[in-house]
Amino acid sequence: MTRAVRVRVPAKVNLALRVGGTDEQGFHELGTVFQAVSLGDEVQAETTRPGDFRLAFQGEGAGFLPVDDTNLAIRAAKLLAQRFDVADAGVSLLIRKRIPVAGGMAGGSADAAAVLVACNALWGLGASRDDLQPIAAELGSDVPFLLLGGTAIGTGRGIDLTPVMTSGTYHWTFALSHGGLSTPSVFKEFDRLSDPRSTEIPEPLLEALRAGDAAAVGANLTNDLEEAALSLQPSLAHTLKLGLEAGALGAIVSGSGPTCAFLAGSDAHGHELAEALSVFSGVRAVRRAYGPVAGAQVLP
Numbered sequence: 001m002t003r004a005v006r007v008r009v010p011a012k013v014n015l016a017l018r019v020g021g022t023d024e025q026g027f028h029e030l031g032t033v034f035q036a037v038s039l040g041d042e043v044q045a046e047t048t049r050p051g052d053f054r055l056a057f058q059g060e061g062a063g064f065l066p067v068d069d070t071n072l073a074i075r076a077a078k079l080l081a082q083r084f085d086v087a088d089a090g091v092s093l094l095i096r097k098r099i100p101v102a103g104g105m106a107g108g109s110a111d112a113a114a115v116l117v118a119c120n121a122l123w124g125l126g127a128s129r130d131d132l133q134p135i136a137a138e139l140g141s142d143v144p145f146l147l148l149g150g151t152a153i154g155t156g157r158g159i160d161l162t163p164v165m166t167s168g169t170y171h172w173t174f175a176l177s178h179g180g181l182s183t184p185s186v187f188k189e190f191d192r193l194s195d196p197r198s199t200e201i202p203e204p205l206l207e208a209l210r211a212g213d214a215a216a217v218g219a220n221l222t223n224d225l226e227e228a229a230l231s232l233q234p235s236l237a238h239t240l241k242l243g244l245e246a247g248a249l250g251a252i253v254s255g256s257g258p259t260c261a262f263l264a265g266s267d268a269h270g271h272e273l274a275e276a277l278s279v280f281s282g283v284r285a286v287r288r289a290y291g292p293v294a295g296a297q298v299l300p
């Protein structure tokens, strides 16, 4: 039996996020275009005593993230063990975290996706990615995309995925904020401020992605949750303005925020954006990344 597995998993940015009405469980209907980016976490999974599920963090969130059954990573391991009837399951997980916590980049979801892939390998389950998708969807709306990676349209709760054809590489600069925003409170603020919108994906964005036209992709970034995130954290307006003044091709709040995402024309331009953003005290840190990249993958 395999004793240890390492898995790399990306973060996501929503190039478009359209928010419609709610279903009977209170989930909003979404029309979104996800892109997986190279700012990611690494999960190391090792076999341990049967019934022993252990978790530790290094990096972002270490020291304050829960490491008990409330953590999505532990829930993912236990759900997989249950669905595949793994007798004597146990795992010791170490997560090297770079994705900001409660940052709108799906950090917890990424870890859950990585744990599914890691435990599948560790326990020799032989499950395909398609087998893992419904388990991922039970864990959270962003988890299935972090398994898939690349660039994809998400509909329904965000879990019905269709890969999108893209050309080229997109250079991203992310401005991390002090503190996070809770996803449910951002959706609640959206409901307070706005009526449900159309969930149609803007065709010019898809055309720009197909053509590899970064300037047109930048011009067509859109996020219906942005107004709600700005209402809860007003300093984000200044962060977005700084990036645009420094020549970003597009500037947007990532998902439910508060991380802000800036599209650069090149790697060198991304570096300039990072320098311009880091002078603002409202920005905790800047990170650069590129996309699209693969979903959760076992490392050799």
Ligand SMILES: C[C@](O)(CO)[C@H](O)COP(=O)(O)OP(=O)(O)OC[C@H]1O[C@@H](n2ccc(N)nc2=O)[C@H](O)[C@@H]1O
Pocket: 014, 017, 026, 027, 028, 029, 030, 032, 104, 106, 109, 139, 140, 141, 142, 143, 156, 157, 158, 183, 184, 187, 255, 256
């Ligand atoms: C904002 C996004 O990141 C965009 O990709 C996702 O929609 C959020 O995905 P997530 O964090 O995996 O969300 P979940 O863990 O499934 O749900 C957390 C909470 O977000 C809200 N939520 C989430 C997804 C959705 N389609 N409608 C919602 O209203 C609900 O209040 C839900 O209780």
Ligand SMILES: Nc1ncnc2c1ncn2[C@@H]1O[C@H](COP(=O)(O)OP(=O)(O)OP(=O)(O)O)[C@@H](O)[C@H]1O
Pocket: 061, 065, 066, 070, 071, 072, 073, 100, 101, 102, 103, 104, 105, 106, 107, 108, 109, 111, 112, 142, 181, 183, 255, 256, 257
């Ligand atoms: N492995 C994990 N990593 C980060 N947060 C976790 C994890 N497990 C549980 N959480 C909890 O989930 C909350 C949201 O964290 P997360 O980093 O996933 O937010 P997010 O990136 O804004 O999510 P999304 O973009 O999917 O809406 C945190 O406040 C934390 O308490």
